Amino acid sequence: MERLNGHLDVNEKTGRKDLVTNIDKDNEKFFVKQLRALEPGSKVLGEEGLGDKIDSLDGQVWIVDPIDGTMNFVKQRDHFAMMIAYYVDGVPTLGFIYDVINDKLYHGGPDIGIYVNSESMNPPANNSLEDGLIGMSGPLIIRDVHHMQEIAEASSGYRIYGSAGIEIATAISGKTIGYISHLRPWDIAAGRVLAETLGMTVSTIDGKPIDMLSSNTVLLATKKAQKDILKISTKR
């Protein structure tokens, strides 16, 4: 927050819509150092590549997104998140999504429950696709991947917030019935822990388990909405 109105060094990664700033990198350096100290022997997989090279989830692995929604961060100074996940031998164990501007930390795991700041979160209502709003990725809608437009039309409406962390925080709060986007490990690792612990489902858009070391088109949804969406997304 102190650095929010200061100068940003903004650089493109794979193109003009894929940005990284000096603060993404500084945050990741900070997290890598702190997490290694917190849990000696653990490894850190970070979006900006400043942690460890990870080719398996054996042992204790932290997965870090130092700023999720960097485009929002750069253009809005709003609607972005910081995310950390902790997996032990591949088992989703702890997740943290910090909505920085609203000062809301969504955190917890299967052994301790899920909290927003110090308040316990209840599982969201198991609403159907038709009965809920759904968060989506802009490019998937335009390219109409996996009948994304039909899924949007079947819902009560689709929303695009531009940050996986903010979208997943919205879904686990029951404000949307789910979220669909093409995500890398650090985009979904923390949200998966929180969502599954709260009784939501996390799978690929065709209903398979996600590969935590690769990219996936992820469907995070209530159990009912997942069924409704798979009926559409897996049509020929």
Place this chain on the structure above:
Amino acid sequence: MERLNGHLDVNEKTGRKDLVTNIDKDNEKFFVKQLRALEPGSKVLGEEGLGDKIDSLDGQVWIVDPIDGTMNFVKQRDHFAMMIAYYVDGVPTLGFIYDVINDKLYHGGPDIGIYVNSESMNPPANNSLEDGLIGMSGPLIIRDVHHMQEIAEASSGYRIYGSAGIEIATAISGKTIGYISHLRPWDIAAGRVLAETLGMTVSTIDGKPIDMLSSNTVLLATKKAQKDILKISTKR
């Protein structure tokens, strides 16, 4: 806020995606009564039809949206607004957009300047389409009206928040370079006052003046982004 967690009577208007609640109606009744008392002789055009029948903007006219983003209100209890505009002989004079959950009142007009709560707002940077995020309407994107998908692709990214009031508050705050949606008078009346006073443009998607007594596909944008968008939206 007091009634936010109470029971809602939800009814469909033109279809399952066009909702009205008892609170929309109660709010509008309240506004109609208070505004008539504030300015005797004035007329009130309200979304729910509980004010006056208006077929011209002669005289003093209030234009009221008691809850903008009713779907968000019903499904999220978040991301909705209350809006009031004051037009005198057709001249945009005062606008009020209240982002209820964030307790932010955007208000003012050409004679007094624009404020968020008690803080004066500066005109947003005159950024181009390419350099900014843009707010859009979900249905316009899916139907690809006026090359909406090409406009989205040309921007830094598109966002869908699901409430004209929230979208316009975001644009005048400089967090998006504009907003495109099919809007009725009460969706745009207040936002037009605020945006124009802050040096932004408000027109139809093909660059014509909007008709304040009818529906328009509205383009609200920085001057630069308007030019960029019209080049795409008016292509054959």
